[in-house]
Amino acid sequence: MGSTRIINLSNTFSKLGLNSLRNMSIDIGGMRIKYKDKDDTFLESHLVSKEPFGQFKAWFDEACTKKEILEPNAMCLATVSKEGFPSARFVLCKGYGKDGFKFFTNYGSRKANEMNNNPNVAATFYWEFLNRSVRIEGSVEKLDEEESTRYFHSRPVPSQIAACTSFQSTPIESRDVLVAREAVLEQEYMIPEKEVPKPSFWGGYIIRPRAVEFWQGQRDRLHDRIKFRKPKDGEVPDGKLLHQGEDGWVYERLSP
Ligand SMILES: Cc1cc2nc3c(=O)[nH]c(=O)nc-3n(C[C@H](O)[C@H](O)[C@H](O)COP(=O)(O)O)c2cc1C
Structure with missing residues (x-):
């Protein structure tokens, strides 16, 4: 009986042409878009700041002006x-x-939990429309409760409630469990003048960077990479490979 079922199923697969899906490896090696033109290179002389935050601000502000970039502040955070x-x-x-x-x-x-054990992280912004990425390496510290509480209450009330509802990253039986928890909190707090207390399990972090790299994609694939980093002990910029920046930063161009 069981084997008949299997044969029937595989007949259905082959009728639908789905047999080929079973062991399929999809080649997307030909996918590529045109990046910037040669005259749109990112040179050292284009740096608006000799430290990474001023440079980040310039690129971030530009990303914010592009309607094609829906969430310019989205960053991919890696922990270990x-x-x-x-x-x-x-x-x-x-x-x-x-x-x-x-x-x-x-x-x-x-x-x-991972950052608690190892505060070293990496974070990457990618603004596809501008062919730009910013890559950060550093270590995290928790923000103080006051700052986390201030930010928590600046969020829309449904977002505050959602933060209270979710024990993030833990397995949960069904979505219904979340919805039920949310409904209880909504009844309690969706009332004018009533403040949702920030749960102690929710708050902020700050990444204190050791290195910030600015990457700009180029059409000819000779992409531009300028990396700011803290100098190693005793390292002196030679003005050729390594340049003196500001606020204790040095910077260098990396091969793409
Ligand atoms: C664009 C985007 C923005 C997100 N922003 C946050 C955020 O600010 N904080 C957060 O905890 N999760 C955010 N998430 C969800 C996380 O990616 C992730 O699912 C969640 O934090 C649990 O991750 P963890 O289990 O590794 O801790 C966001 C997801 C996306 C796609």
Whole structure:
């Protein structure tokens, strides 16, 4: 009986032409788009700042003016497990400045547990429309409760409730469980003048960067990469491969 079923199923597959799907490896090697023209290169003389935050601001502000870029503040954040396995996910950058890049999350989440154990992280912005990416390496620190609470209450109330509802990264039986939790909190807090208390398991982090690389894609694939980093002990810029920046940063051009 069972084997008849299998034969029937495989007949159905072959009728639908789905047999080929079984062991299929899809070749997307030919996928490529045109990047910038040769006269649109990113040279050292184009740096608007000799430290990474000013340069980031210039690129980020430009990304924000492009309607094609829906979430210019989305960044892919990579953390590492105790066993040394990396994992990456997107978060929204909610502030940046000379002190670093800020984001908010659940302090009980997988990423938070990993950062607790190893504060070294990497984060990458990608603005496809501009053929630009910014790549950050650094270590995280938790923001203080006051700043996290201030930001929490600046969010729309449904988002505040959602943050309270989810024990992020933990397995859950069904979506219904979440919806039921949300409904209880909505009844309690969707009332004018009533404030949703920030849960202690939710808050922000700041990435304090050690290196920030600016990448601009070029049509001829000779992409531009200019990397700011903190100098190694005793390292002196030679003005050729390594240049003196500002605020304790040096910068160098990397091969694409
Ligand atoms: C564009 C985008 C933005 C996101 N922003 C955040 C965020 O700011 N904070 C957050 O905790 N999760 C955010 N998420 C969800 C995370 O990618 C991820 O699913 C969640 O944080 C759990 O990750 P973890 O299990 O590795 O801790 C975002 C997802 C996307 C696609």
